[in-house]
Amino acid sequence: MSVPHAPTPPKSFDDADAQRVLALACDTLQIEADAIIALKQRLAAGAGQTFIAGVRLILDCPGRVVVSGMGKSGHIARKIAATLASTGTPALFVHPAEAAHGDLGMVTLSDVFVAISNSGETAELLAIVPIIKRMGAKLIAITGNDASSLAQLSNVHLNAGVEKEACPLNLAPTASTTATLALGDALAVALLDARGFKEDDFARSHPGGALGRRLLTHVRDVMRSGDAVPAVAAGVSLTDALLEISSKGMGMTAIVDADRRAVGIFTDGDLRRLLEGAHDFAKLKIAEVMHANPRTIGPDQLAVEAVEMMEKFRINQLLVADAQGALVGALHIHDLTRAKVI
Template sequence: MSVPHAKKPPATFDAKSATRALQFARDTLQIEADAILALKQRISNESGEQFIQAVALLLNCTGRVVVSGIGKSGHIARKIASTLASTGTPALFVHAAEASHGDLGMITADDALIAISYSGEAGELVAIVPIIKRMGATLITITGNDDSTLAQLADVHLNVRVDKEACPLNLAPTASTTATLAIGDALAVALLDARGFGEEDFARSHPGGALGRRLLTHVRDVMRTGDAIPTVGKDASLYTALLEISRKGMAMTAVVDAGGRAIGVFTDGDLRRLIENQRDFSTLSIAEVMHANPRSVQPDQLAVDAVKMMEEFRINQLLVTNADGKLVGALHIHDLTRAKVI
């Protein structure tokens, strides 16, 4: 008859425990920082050529980059695949165990496999690597042992050996997984640069993010058009202009000529300054008090360009004109805020 394990008493967390926790935190960060610095030194010397070869192989891969691992290495592999994919290198993660049960069909001869195992002896990877090699796919391995099975089979091997894990038992993968993740980031960034991958490319991969909105949203996407544009002719009275400002709710009105070209703008701020000067403006025309040659943007410009102009000139509204100067839209800072451009 089996005896159940006795429950451990609840742990106490006193001042001494707090001091130990902080010390373990400092030690962990130092050990992992040392591991990355050692890796930096290694690729600056004996491993530099292997890193360059790995970048070249991945850059010239005509298929996709497949990243695989199991256990903690599998989690790191998934993150590396995600980073590669978001920075211009088509990549996906394949679980090493699932690969032996059908997912190997995801890999083709045109692909490059990055196999990750700190020991270099993960049975699930060792089982599929020979098949990958016979298929003709490129094999890059990331391990902590140059003499391991995976390292010996690789076209290029990247060594992420660490002196010790941050785990006080030297058992749980900690410093080694940090080093592996760092070398994956290094590969992704090197490939990003080699591909000439820029901000707009990044935005296309992240359309739901803040950067995507900033770099993919154009003025035409957020500007007000048609009857929503506050507009008066150059011969209109100031009174008529004020009614238009009130109706359209943009705290300004554009002034256009007979051809629809924007020739001026009048804002709530202009009205306040007019009142402060105690001037009789009951008979004024809008042409007498408007700002001529108003600032404007074109509809195909990025919305972020409109934000920069508003910030530079400390204004809240912009007219939108086409190449001929014809008024086609109006933009308020609130429109940009609602679109989450700012």
């Protein structure tokens, strides 16, 4: 049995070869850009009503959107399903060949099935689409051929056809997959808007991402609490306050009253400024040199709000107080950095 070999590379790669590579790259991008522009023009010229019908079909769907395709169309189908799911439309990918061997059980009569095939004649899809239709699920076909079998079987057909592929041989799916992906993104964005999907909703489906951290992380999630919070009574000496600052490692201490309400704050910066004057440090009380009425933030506020306060007032530490004004925690800018809020 012969083993296929990789193509033999050219013996040299000169300036002429480099220019051809760059020209092909630019041609590819232009062909794919033209394909998307043509798709936009079709929607604006009349195909838009069919697109709207597809959006309505999905909005009215009590179940999920099941997206399917073979080969390169399958890769695009996976991406479209993922984009829909992350923007408020429950969706999943089903491989058409696996569907014929049991995975069809993942599709219910309440679902919308989106079949993707550039030719519209993919055998694996055509084998399962009649079953899906008999089940009662609605079918949206995305193909490049209005007269194809899939287009004829569908409740809504979205034409993603292109004039030519970017492949010089006009064989490898390139412009056609790009146009299909763009059409899937257009569907997702239209559905996102129709559902009133907001930043908070996006964050809930992306808790591990930067936006999720910014919109879902609260002060209570990252603040220091309990014994880790540096705090002293208003009557203690400056020396005792400095010992508290050193032991807790936040570069500051809160000053609290008998009800543990924050009445002041003293930071490393305050100490440096204090050293510039003539003082008898052994006799100083912390209440004499503290900043009264310190800035505080609530534990239920977003951590990003703490960042905004720190940036606005050019501070690195922030006290956390509850609704009654009692000290319940403290934040250092490093805590927010470690939590990747900033």
